[in-house]
Amino acid sequence: MxxxxxxxxxxxxxxxxxxxxxxxxxxxxxxxxxxxxxxxxxxxxxxxxxxxxxxxxxxxxxxxxxxxxxxxxxxxxxxxxxxxxxxxxxxxxxxxxxxxxxxxxxxxxxxxxxxxxxxxxxxxxxxxxxxxxxxxxxxxxxxxxxxxxxxxxxxxxxxxxxxxxxxxxxxxxxxxxxxxxxxxxxxxxxxxxxxxxxxxxxxxxxxxxxxxxxxxxxxxxxxxxxxxxCGYRNFFYAENLHIGQVMIDNKVLITIGTSKFKSEKLALIIPEEKIEISELPIENKAVNTFKASITDITHNRNGFVLEADFGVKLYIQPNSELLLKNQISLKNEIWLKIEPSVLKIIEIN
Amino acid sequence: MTQSTIGFKINFFRLLLTFLAGLALLFIIAPLLGLIIHTSPVSIAETASDKEVTSSIWLTLWTSMLATLILSLGAIPLAYLLARRNFRFKRMVSGIIDLPIVIPHSAAGIAVLSVISRETIVGKTAGSLGIEMVGSPAGIMVAMAFVSLPFLINAARDGFSDVPVRLEQAAQNLGASSIRVFFCISLPLAWKNIVSGLIMMFARGMSEFGAVIIVAYHPMVTPVLIFERFGAFGLNYAKPVAVLFIGVCLMFFILLRSFTKDKSQHA
Known part of the structure; x- marks a missing residue:
């Protein structure tokens, strides 16, 4: 040893x-x-x-x-x-x-x-x-x-x-x-x-x-x-509000769907490929729906990556067919939906 | 049109370069060639059987060779330290090593003499051991080594500097002692430069005149003999000795160079 x-x-x-x-x-x-x-x-x-x-x-x-x-x-x-x-x-x-x-x-x-x-x-x-x-x-x-x-x-x-x-x-x-x-x-x-x-x-x-x-x-x-x-670009430190919600940068409120985490500070990873996007507003009742602006579109081996701003910067790996179909382009506004179940949450001690 | 103009310019420049390079080469070859052409083979043959000449050439060869070998025992470690260690006054030490190259060789001879003459501690100690320094092969060797040692030290230092430190560290990490690292890694890898330095030192010692004549007029090394024949009998008597000595020198260099070349190819 x-x-x-x-x-x-x-x-x-x-x-x-x-x-x-x-x-x-x-x-x-x-x-x-x-x-x-x-x-x-x-x-x-x-x-x-x-x-x-x-x-x-x-x-x-x-x-x-x-x-x-x-x-x-x-x-x-x-x-x-x-x-x-x-x-x-x-x-x-x-x-x-x-x-x-x-x-x-x-x-x-x-x-x-x-x-x-x-x-x-x-x-x-x-x-x-x-x-x-x-x-x-x-x-x-x-x-x-x-x-x-x-x-x-x-x-x-x-x-x-x-x-x-x-x-x-x-x-x-x-x-x-x-x-x-x-x-x-x-x-x-x-x-x-x-x-x-x-x-x-x-x-x-x-x-x-x-x-x-x-x-x-x-x-x-x-x-x-x-x-x-490790390649996780959507990594955020967040304040644990202990009501199943966390706050990133005092700007973005995200529902994590559980209050099991005890520490005040959490790390949040939002997998790029699991963010849903839409050109039209997503129904209001759904949790974690945000309006965002697209700041950049780049190519990679899986298709496209969008850089979006919804209060904080976020990378999104959309289905490229969807991207083509929806004709998403720079300066467009889009709607995002992040299911609490896709979030990776780590307690910071 | 532009192309041909450029072509002409390049060709003209090349021509100029070749011409100037040729002049420099001629500058070295012409006196040597003139010397050989204007010396009759008969007189060379006669000189070659002159006992005074042959024993002088033999003396020059062995004193220079022995001086090189003896001094290499200290010069190679010094070169290794200069290449590998940092110490205070390192730059000054490097400067001191080059001194014998830059000072007039007659002055070098005086300097050597003032250390080894009979009145000095070195002279007395050597005398008590039965070794005569002034006017002897021992004195000749000291004078030769003094002016030629920098060539070996500098070449060996460059050789050791070229050996990647990583290789020595790798050997060390495998458990090799410092002695093993030096003899199995550093020395073999710097060997080509060291041999080059040995040859240069040997050559420089052999051709030394200024320092040697002050320390030992007799026994006569060949450069002194050439000078003496020129002074006493004139150019025609000095020439055959000079040609013969040049021939012997060239033979040795070709032999030694080819030996090192083979060594490096096998390595």
Missing amino acids: LELKDIHIQAGDFKISSVSLTVEKGDYFVVAGPSGAGKTILLETIAGLIGPSKGTILLNGRDISRIPSGKRSIGLVFQDNTAFPHLSVRKNILFALRINTLDKQRIENELQQVADNLGIRHLMHRKPSTLSGGELQRVVLARTLASKPQILLLDEPLSSVDAAGKDQLKTLLRNLNRKGQTIIHVTHDFDEAISLATKVGIMNSGKLIEQGTTDKVFHHPTHEFTARF
Whole structure:
């Protein structure tokens, strides 16, 4: 188990403040966030290449904050290609194996085993300069695994791999994790995070703003940043009026149809594709009907997205046929209907 | 019409470039070629069997080679530190390293002499160990190394700087000791530049005249011998020695360069 307790890092002008997290044995922990959030610096600190200015790192209860990188049992796969260019694939892996043992038979066995696990047996005598991005990543992964790390750190491992290679590598990483390898994986890509993680931490501007199981963080985000990262554009903080209604920005009153939420502040996600729209006024008795103006219309892979203003800005993914039929265009006024049952409501403590 | 005008302009410019480049090349080739053409093969053959000349060439080669090898033991670590570590006065240290290149070589010789002459601590210590510094191969090596060391340090530093720090960190992270990282990663990857620097240092040491003549007129290295023959007997007696020495130098460079080329292709 790896624990980071109140880690502060100063790297040049960049600061990471008060990061605490726990990675249990067997976890696939993804640290997700935009470029420049401090993810790489965090990984390098865990790996021992950068020293924290404050805080402790515990591995199975032992403080490893001051232990040199190579003695931590934490293997780091860098984002840049770090295959040693003057050594063949075989010698790259041998480099790691020979550090731990001199027993030739054992080295040979472990070499074959790790090569088989990563499917790189056919590459053993090639030089790194002749390999593709995906192959290089496997070689470096094999070399790192050969040093038998308790925790495997991956810094954007799929960034230099083509689309087909990405899927293969994802399967490989998932299988490694299933066999018990604890992994901490850093990425800026939401799809990558959700397809691999068992636990997630969201990082932005040097802070870990949210963490937990994949389901909790990605499906019930409590931070606007997390929601946006997950693709929820209609994320609002709302005041709980405790009468089955909430107020957004003191402007828009929305009926949520339940008073079960106790906290004063709630987060509200309105799924873009579940908002009904109409050119004609919707009957008054229906709840959550609003008049809105269209401020923009853009194309995406599912058709169209409307940007509407009904007191606050809202994204709507309408049925495109409807859009064509109704001849909705910019500057039109439309009517919206939001069923309380489609709302995703998260309590903010 | 416009196209052809542009074409003409480009061609004219190219012509001008080629002409100027040719002049610069000729500037280097002409004196060497003139020297070789105006020296009779008979006189070269005679010189090649002159014991004084051959022993002088041999002395020049081995002193320069040995000086290069001995000093590389300190120069390579210094280059590594300059490439990898930040320390106070680093810029000043880099400037100091280039000093021997920019000062007059006779002055360099005086500087070396003032450190190794018999009255100094270095001279006395060496003397008590039975090593004569002034007027000896040892003194020649010190003078050669003094003026040629910057070439090795600078080339090796560039080589180490080109090695991505990430590779060293990756090796470190795998558990490799600093010594292993240096010998298995940094040194092999900077090797091409280092060998280049070794060759340059060896070459520069071999051709050194100013500093060497002040520290040791005898035994005579070939540049001093050429000077002496010119002074005592005139141009015609100096020429064959010069041609022979140039030939030996070229042979060595071609040999060493081809050796490093093969090395890098295998790597």
